[in-house]
Amino acid sequence: MHDVKSNPISRRDFLKVSAGVAGSTVAAELIGFGLDTRLVHASAASVPIKKGKEVPTICPYCAVGCGQIATVDTATGKIIDIQGNPDSPVNEGTLCPKGAATYQLVNNALRWTKVKHRAPGSDKWEDMSLDDAMTRIAQLTKDTRDKNFNETVDMPAAGGGAVKKKVMNTYALASLGGATMDNEWNYAHQKLMHALGVVYLENQARI
Numbered sequence: 001m002h003d004v005k006s007n008p009i010s011r012r013d014f015l016k017v018s019a020g021v022a023g024s025t026v027a028a029e030l031i032g033f034g035l036d037t038r039l040v041h042a043s044a045a046s047v048p049i050k051k052g053k054e055v056p057t058i059c060p061y062c063a064v065g066c067g068q069i070a071t072v073d074t075a076t077g078k079i080i081d082i083q084g085n086p087d088s089p090v091n092e093g094t095l096c097p098k099g100a101a102t103y104q105l106v107n108n109a110l111r112w113t114k115v116k117h118r119a120p121g122s123d124k125w126e127d128m129s130l131d132d133a134m135t136r137i138a139q140l141t142k143d144t145r146d147k148n149f150n151e152t153v154d155m156p157a158a159g160g161g162a163v164k165k166k167v168m169n170t171y172a173l174a175s176l177g178g179a180t181m182d183n184e185w186n187y188a189h190q191k192l193m194h195a196l197g198v199v200y201l202e203n204q205a206r207i
């Protein structure tokens, strides 16, 4: 095993290992540095590859935008696997642990699939239909905007006093997007928010 303290890895040693990444020499060199990757390679070779229609897509989680391939079972139309896309110049087939778990976004028995609503003053959550939830959100959004819309604000005038400046906005609504909103959703969402005059607009994905 490589003794790092008494024999530190030189730049030459490091390049030697880097250059041999494709072959078994690499495993031997890494073992020399105290890293035995043979088990990982053996395990990866035994992982069954799921077959189906491969659809290139983008990881929904963060602004790095790693490429993914979603494998779809053509018989059922269901996603059966999501892996890194080797053709993506961003991640070249790799995914971080979060991106590697994207599969669970669509296939997870623990996920709630119904809208939950807790009425004002209630201490319990109840199922609500998606249609009812959308209608309620739209109505509350409109009511709040109508009551709190600013067509103009008073600004200090150059010669003293105040002047009205047109702003057409509301500070009573805010939008905080989640990382699972994809690019297309984010595009449409920010268009809607700007049309409503929402100023407080933020998204984890930094779109």
Ligand code: SF4
Binding pocket: 059, 060, 061, 062, 063, 064, 065, 066, 091, 094, 095, 096, 097, 098, 099, 100
């Ligand atoms: S969450 Fe991870 S895999 Fe997904 S885009 Fe960001 S870095 Fe890439």
